[in-house]
Amino acid sequence: MQPGTFHPPTLVRRCIPIFLPLLIAVVVLLVEFPTVRNGFVDLDDRPYVSEKPAADGLTGQAVVFAFTSVRPMYWHPVAWLSHEFDTELFGSSPAGHHFTSALLHALAAAMLYFVLSRLGAGMVPAALGSLLWALHPLRVESVAWIAERKDVLCAFFFLAAVALYLRYVRQTSKQLFAAWTCCGALALMSKPTAVSLPIVLLLFDFWPQRRSVSFLRLALEKLPLAAGALAVTVLAVQGQSQAMSLTPVASFTVRLENAALSYVRYLAKMVWPLDLGCFYPFHSETAIRWGIPSALLLVGVTVLAIVHRRSRPWFLVGWIWFVITLLPNSGIVQAGRQAMADRFTELPMVGIVIIVVWAVSDWAGTVTWRRKAAVLGTCAVLAAFAVLTIRQIGFWKDSETLFLRAIAVEDSDYIRDNLATYLIQRGRLSDAELHLLAAIRLAPGEYPHHNNLAILYGKMGRPQPALSEAQIASRLAPQDRSVAETLALVLLGTGDYSGALRSFDHAAQLGSDPATLAPVVNDTAVSLARRGMLQEAEPLLRKAVQYDPLLVDAHYNLVHDLAAQGKSDEARAALEAAIKATGFKPEYQDFLQPKPGPSR
Numbered sequence: 001m002q003p004g005t006f007h008p009p010t011l012v013r014r015c016i017p018i019f020l021p022l023l024i025a026v027v028v029l030l031v032e033f034p035t036v037r038n039g040f041v042d043l044d045d046r047p048y049v050s051e052k053p054a055a056d057g058l059t060g061q062a063v064v065f066a067f068t069s070v071r072p073m074y075w076h077p078v079a080w081l082s083h084e085f086d087t088e089l090f091g092s093s094p095a096g097h098h099f100t101s102a103l104l105h106a107l108a109a110a111m112l113y114f115v116l117s118r119l120g121a122g123m124v125p126a127a128l129g130s131l132l133w134a135l136h137p138l139r140v141e142s143v144a145w146i147a148e149r150k151d152v153l154c155a156f157f158f159l160a161a162v163a164l165y166l167r168y169v170r171q172t173s174k175q176l177f178a179a180w181t182c183c184g185a186l187a188l189m190s191k192p193t194a195v196s197l198p199i200v201l202l203l204f205d206f207w208p209q210r211r212s213v214s215f216l217r218l219a220l221e222k223l224p225l226a227a228g229a230l231a232v233t234v235l236a237v238q239g240q241s242q243a244m245s246l247t248p249v250a251s252f253t254v255r256l257e258n259a260a261l262s263y264v265r266y267l268a269k270m271v272w273p274l275d276l277g278c279f280y281p282f283h284s285e286t287a288i289r290w291g292i293p294s295a296l297l298l299v300g301v302t303v304l305a306i307v308h309r310r311s312r313p314w315f316l317v318g319w320i321w322f323v324i325t326l327l328p329n330s331g332i333v334q335a336g337r338q339a340m341a342d343r344f345t346e347l348p349m350v351g352i353v354i355i356v357v358w359a360v361s362d363w364a365g366t367v368t369w370r371r372k373a374a375v376l377g378t379c380a381v382l383a384a385f386a387v388l389t390i391r392q393i394g395f396w397k398d399s400e401t402l403f404l405r406a407i408a409v410e411d412s413d414y415i416r417d418n419l420a421t422y423l424i425q426r427g428r429l430s431d432a433e434l435h436l437l438a439a440i441r442l443a444p445g446e447y448p449h450h451n452n453l454a455i456l457y458g459k460m461g462r463p464q465p466a467l468s469e470a471q472i473a474s475r476l477a478p479q480d481r482s483v484a485e486t487l488a489l490v491l492l493g494t495g496d497y498s499g500a501l502r503s504f505d506h507a508a509q510l511g512s513d514p515a516t517l518a519p520v521v522n523d524t525a526v527s528l529a530r531r532g533m534l535q536e537a538e539p540l541l542r543k544a545v546q547y548d549p550l551l552v553d554a555h556y557n558l559v560h561d562l563a564a565q566g567k568s569d570e571a572r573a574a575l576e577a578a579i580k581a582t583g584f585k586p587e588y589q590d591f592l593q594p595k596p597g598p599s600r
Contacts, residue, residue: 021110044147057088070239079150109134144396157187257291277409321351413443447476481510518548
């Protein structure tokens with residue numbers, strides 16, 4: 001061979017491993033790019049981008065918060081840091097936040113290519129397999145939902161850990177050990193669902209090449225990750241307990257049946273990804289009816305995978321990946337009201353992709369027409385997935401579009417209530433009423449719907465219907481402080497001031513901050529006094545002072561009210577108490593020339 005001679009085949013073979021993953025990432029990014037036109041949605045997006053300290057960007061306080069907070073529900077510092085970094089770059093503009101999620105998903109797709117390649121797949125099967133995962137419409141929820149940034153982060157670091165581990169298996173070194181362990185730790189710090197990673201890595205000691213090392217040593221190798229997984233699990237349970245999201249929606253047996261059914265439903269959605277929504281309500285009757293048949297089907301597939309473990313080890317590995325990585329989100333330990341969720345398939349579907357890639361490759365073999373048919377067929381499926389993905393992204397345009405789509409897929413009281421709240425915030429009270437009434441028809445025993453409807457009727461100036469709904473909510477949840485507050489506000493609107501004060505007292509006993517109640521009571525008293533109802537205003541003002549002894553307006557108005565009633569001694573005593581509680585304020589100079597009634 002002469003120097004400088006150009007050999008295309010050799011050059012191509014050297015460049016493809018570099019440019020093919022890049023091409024995969026570009027294709028995925030282009031398909032997911034329409035997310036940048038979407039806004040935030042009223043499903044946990046705002047807490048990640050609008051609430052302090054995360055809303056201030058990468059400040060010292062925000063970084064400390066990221067590593068010390070289990071709000072909301074999880075300890076996921078990497079996810080928090082990612083949001084804070086976005087805020088630093090893009091502010092509160094949703095486009096930048098969406099672009100970051102799409103970019104991370106594209107990089108995860110490229111990382112999956114390396115995983116499949118190191119498992120032994122050829123370049124074309126590995127590329128098509130990674131696109132099959134990345135362009136599937138089930139991925140949209142994790143990418144288009146800003147609050148689920150933790151999903152795409154976790155997927156990227158999880159797959160990076162697997163890819164580095166597969167290289168470590170072939171070329172053991174301390175550097176590679178540190179690399180895959182660090183990526184695993186980052187996955188755990190992105191989302192607790194990565195707790196399955198140590199078990200997944202053990203699978204690859206069985207296939208594609210059996211490691212000639214004792215099982216004890218293999219287990220000890222994963223011990224740092226296992227310890228991290230245990231710690232993250234404890235923190236997740238703590239966070240979900242604080243958020244009160246672990247309240248089971250059904251008995252343990254029914255949750256087991258729902259978990260089995262959900263596994264089958266996920267497989268069905270992977271094959272036929274239509275009618276996807278952001279919320280699938282939990283139906284005990286459906287779980288009971290289909291739980292056992294679903295469990296039998298899962299057991300049957302598992303037995304089949306075990307029987308063929310020698311001839312088709314990829315079947316067993318891919319199936320166990322699917323089962324194990326989905327287990328934390330299976331609903332056996334209930335977190336939330338959903339029966340299942342599209343985002344829960346982010347990691348589990350990789351196991352199904354492994355099965356599909358190797359099954360199709362085995363079928364195609366070296367037969368030319370079969371190989372062409374496999375490639376063309378897969379490309380057709382990918383094109384269909386890309387179209388469906390872009391369509392699904394459109395449903396995440398805004399909260400109203402998203403919620404209406406979820407209702408069209410599977411109606412639920414939870415989404416109806418969320419949509420009503422969204423509409424109330426935009427002044428569309430009549431539309432909100434329709435959705436709250438629908439929510440109550442679907443779940444008449446859920447007190448938040450009655451409570452929210454009471455608040456809505458209060459805004460609409462309908463005190464009697466408001467009182468009726470507030471009383472229903474109070475009967476359903478007598479120990480809920482928000483319900484007690486709503487009932488108190490409604491009673492104020494109906495003129496039952498003594499009843500309102502009893503409800504405010506009850507709310508304070510249940511944990512409401514009295515200082516937040518005081519301004520409401522004070523303002524109501526002022527309104528009464530201006531209408532000449534001084535005697536009715538007096539107990540309210542006394543209660544406002546009791547709730548917040550530092551509220552100057554309440555002290556000021558109480559003294560005025562007493563003076564206007566001719567209760568000079570009580571007014572003087574109230575003024576002395578005000579000065580003692582708040583110190584002498586300029587407002588108190590007004591009492592040198594008393595006014596006829598409260599004005600603040």
